Amino acid sequence: MTKSTQPTVAFIGAGNMARAIIGGLLDNGYPANLIWATGTRAEKLADLEARGLNTGTNNDAAVLAADILILAVKPQIMKQVCEPMRATVQQRRPLIVSVAAGIGCDSLDQWLGGSHAVVRCMPNTPSQVQSGASGLYGNERVSDEQKAQAESLMSHVGLALWVEREELLHAVTAVSGSGPAYYFLFMEAMMAAGEKLGLGADTARRLTLQTALGAARMASASELDPAELRRNVTSPKGTTEQAILSFQAAGLEKIVEEAMQACAQRSRELAEQLRD
Template identity: 60%
Template structure:
């Protein structure tokens, strides 16, 4: 029998996860999603065949897994309202809320709970996500496997042994899609300056990125080698790469990711107060 999974919150990330689960064969009748508004839930019932509930306490009463998918700013109040029901059931808690530590969530929910923190990213919405997961000491091997299965429904899963490493996950994959979107934007603009129609420049930039990512995933060579293989001595690519290096692209990326990780630490302190 499939574990009963309740999603507290039914926004884009939650619907991406349970949609991926269902597409992968997970029974829709074992999934419940909550929202204060039934108007929001009705289309999800119709599309996915899941159970829905506007009362979080009722929704977690029989849950084996509770996925916390509400905004971090309201998480404390949401946890307080269903604390007794969570303590009565003791489900596995999986949080996809940024910035809230496992100890904080466990405390808000009454303590002595298995808690997994997940840092997903927006490509999860198209089944191509990358999620970093951390488990506290109460999480069993079976629960880790269950969480892996839930998140693999929307992409790659990587476990980290230290919770602080989720800040690095945030800096690389959590926020990373925006870095690539910025690069796509810049590459498209460069194509237009060189005379291409905007639509053509965009299609070429996006397809090139897609192809490069597929090559990197399917190749046994590292990115440095793949880059070198495109660079003929004295050729056009070499000239472009030398320009990037002269502009210290590596330093720019390092500083940007360090700034992102620092902000993740700040948010954790602010939200946990």
């Protein structure tokens, strides 16, 4: 650990997810001088350097400064990024946190030389607006202190929850990792239907988005579960009931379950392809 009361965090890769986490850290007062970010092209890091971060193209330099090492490159190139850092990571031994989908803790540990504390994190795209939902899993070498550090890190961009088994990250992918796209699709359908009912495109869009936002905030703030909230606004023989009955007649619940099962299965398949 550094002498600072806060760990130094180094990001290997500075794409959208890394920048979302960095933005959340900075917006919550995390010292910029305790954050490193590397990439293949220095000019792509100029905006981060301007915000006070340590930036560069030398991954080893970032590793040597790191208490927490965030692996934020694409899964397909993770092995070729990790292996050249192996000796430096072995020397420094930071907490490893991967935000890359599909690559297991064992593979990451092996590529980095072995015997590391490794946390896998499955964030989602709303992390870019600090409204993310992340599932976390840590291998047996992750201490309670390191778990707290990883959770604190991801909490800067939204909700962070631990799962007990690595396999459950496939379920996390199906629920929250891919979940925003489900809601976007539903929004698309609502906006299109609103226009067919006679609303202007802008009106249909704004009403749909505000309704989605309001429903999510209401469900988050309420002690009632979504089923009870739905029943509370579904009057017998009323307008909402007709819409709900139509959804249920079309098998909405089964459609959602099958879609999420397909998502989780594809997550398992991709993980298998990326293994070693």
